[in-house]
Amino acid sequence: MLAKSPSAILARSSRVSADASGAAAGTVPARTVFLNDTTLRDGEQAPGVAFTRREKIEIAEQLAAAGVPEIEAGTPAMGDEEIETLRSIVSLKLPLRVAAWCRMSEEDLFAAVSSGVSYVNLSIPTSDRQLKGKLNRDRDWALGALRHVVTLATKLGFTAAVGCEDASRADPDFLCRVAEVAKEAGAFRLRLADTLGVLDPFSAYALVRRVANATDLEIEFHAHDDLGLATANTLAAVTGGARHASVTVAGLGERAGNAALEEVAIALRQTSRSETGIDPHALRPLAQKVMEAAGRPMPRTKAIVGEDIFTHESGIHVSGLLKDRGTYEALSPEMLGRAHRVVLGKHSGLAAILKALSDQGLAVDEVRGRAILARVRDFATRSKNSVSPEVLKRFYEDSFTEEALKRRHAAVMGV
Numbered sequence: 312m313l314a315k316s317p318s319a320i321l322a323r324s325s326r327v328s329a330d331a332s333g334a335a336a337g338t339v340p341a342r343t344v345f346l347n348d349t350t351l352r353d354g355e356q357a358p359g360v361a362f363t364r365r366e367k368i369e370i371a372e373q374l375a376a377a378g379v380p381e382i383e384a385g386t387p388a389m390g391d392e393e394i395e396t397l398r399s400i401v402s403l404k405l406p407l408r409v410a411a412w413c414r415m416s417e418e419d420l421f422a423a424v425s426s427g428v429s430y431v432n433l434s435i436p437t438s439d440r441q442l443k444g445k446l447n448r449d450r451d452w453a454l455g456a457l458r459h460v461v462t463l464a465t466k467l468g469f470t471a472a473v474g475c476e477d478a479s480r481a482d483p484d485f486l487c488r489v490a491e492v493a494k495e496a497g498a499f500r501l502r503l504a505d506t507l508g509v510l511d512p513f514s515a516y517a518l519v520r521r522v523a524n525a526t527d528l529e530i531e532f533h534a535h536d537d538l539g540l541a542t543a544n545t546l547a548a549v550t551g552g553a554r555h556a557s558v559t560v561a562g563l564g565e566r567a568g569n570a571a572l573e574e575v576a577i578a579l580r581q582t583s584r585s586e587t588g589i590d591p592h593a594l595r596p597l598a599q600k601v602m603e604a605a606g607r608p609m610p611r612t613k614a615i616v617g618e619d620i621f622t623h624e625s626g627i628h629v630s631g632l633l634k635d636r637g638t639y640e641a642l643s644p645e646m647l648g649r650a651h652r653v654v655l656g657k658h659s660g661l662a663a664i665l666k667a668l669s670d671q672g673l674a675v676d677e678v679r680g681r682a683i684l685a686r687v688r689d690f691a692t693r694s695k696n697s698v699s700p701e702v703l704k705r706f707y708e709d710s711f712t713e714e715a716l717k718r719r720h721a722a723v724m725g726v
């Protein structure tokens with residue numbers, strides 16, 4: 312058993328250095344918002360997802376390479392395997408903070424000591440619904456437990472943050488009181504969790520603003536995507552005063568998942584010019600790695616990292632893009648290390664056909680171009696796929712045959 316006895320842990324507490332988890336040495340980009348990635352903790356809580364130690368290590372390395380300043384790498388209370396994995400990640404001395412998630416309990420905290428992390432997120436339910444419903448406790452108990460466990464964590468040498476589970480359904484006055492006690496007990500940050508994903512951007516803003524005005528603790532916001540609003544709520548929380556956003560790669564997480572790291576990083580940059588220090592080029596390889604390890608396919612439409620996000624088919628769009636890319640492209644593919652692409656399919660128009668032919672050194676007049684377009688549409692509908700350059704070339708060659716001439720005639724006559 313790796314977890315040590317409380318007395319053994321207290322005896323060595325003075326040796327727990329604030330930098331044991333490899334907090335960054337070297338160049339750190341100027342950030343205005345800090346993304347705390349919890350792919351290895353809340354991301355892995357997605358049903359059926361179970362990373363191996365090797366996968367966790369590789370994901371941690373990629374997160375560091377992408378410029379993520381802090382990761383929540385696991386839950387020591389889960390036992391020896393998780394503790395050993397956390398130790399392996401800490402031992403890499405990556406240029407990021409490695410934190411562990413703990414319930415507000417001595418037992419979890421002692422397991423965290425065994426894991427070698429320096430940062431702990433100590434979580435306590437803050438809504439009456441959860442306090443009563445799952446713990447059969449009340450607010451006074453919560454404040455007492457918080458004071459006791461955070462004080463102990465500080466004595467043990469941890470840098471401790473307090474996680475307010477179900478903060479979005481909690482009494483805001485009570486959250487302010489939690490912030491006060493957390494601060495007195497030595498916590499450095501308060502995490503407001505929208506555990507059930509019930510907030511919208513207006514209520515997320517109001518909640519964070521309210522608590523941020525009442526405390527000088529740094530605020531982190533942790534969103535869930537049950538209403539499809541996790542990223543929007545995270546941006547609103549940042550506007551409300553949160554300097555830290557809890558995110559996961561590709562939004563992997565409990566139920567509908569969390570706020571996606573790549574969405575929050577790029578949306579902040581595009582909409583409010585906030586800098587997170589994340590390398591945009593690293594986002595797609597990172598998402599591919601995480602989805603592969605999670606055993607889940609990445610939706611082609613996934614914002615920022617999906618296969619199709621810079622691919623255009625519709626005739627009107629392609630016609631516009633050919634004249635001026637800015638007509639249908641607001642996000643730069645190059646900024647994300649990607650390339651703009653046009654495909655031929657059911658929604659193509661003549662301009663796209665002519666351009667695709669000319670890319671192969673071929674030219675046709677409008678009538679033949681429209682006949683080829685009719686075949687492209689037919690092919691795409693039957694095959695449910697785009698038309699490749701090879702198939703297009705065949706349509707081009709066919710367009711000289713008698714049969715094609717007939718088809719062309721029918722197309723022109725509309726029969």
Ligand SMILES: CC(=O)SCCNC(=O)CCNC(=O)[C@H](O)C(C)(C)COP(=O)(O)OP(=O)(O)OC[C@H]1O[C@@H](n2cnc3c(N)ncnc32)[C@H](O)[C@@H]1OP(=O)(O)O
Nearest residue numbers: 353356386388389414415416434435436445446476506565
């Ligand atoms: C919103 C979130 O994402 S919270 C994080 C969720 N993460 C996880 O659950 C991580 C994976 N979990 C596990 O491996 C296990 O549940 C463990 C190791 C944490 C606990 O395992 P078990 O001892 O078997 O307990 P079990 O899972 O059945 O129940 C959870 C216990 O934690 C208690 N608990 C829940 N939240 C807290 C809290 N913040 N502080 C203290 N205790 C808590 C529950 O009341 C329950 O205890 P009880 O059985 O005395 O009522």
Ligand SMILES: O=C(O)CCC(=O)C(=O)O
Nearest residue numbers: 434474475476477504506
């Ligand atoms: O309390 C916390 O630390 C957040 C836990 C969590 O993942 C959640 O509430 O969704």
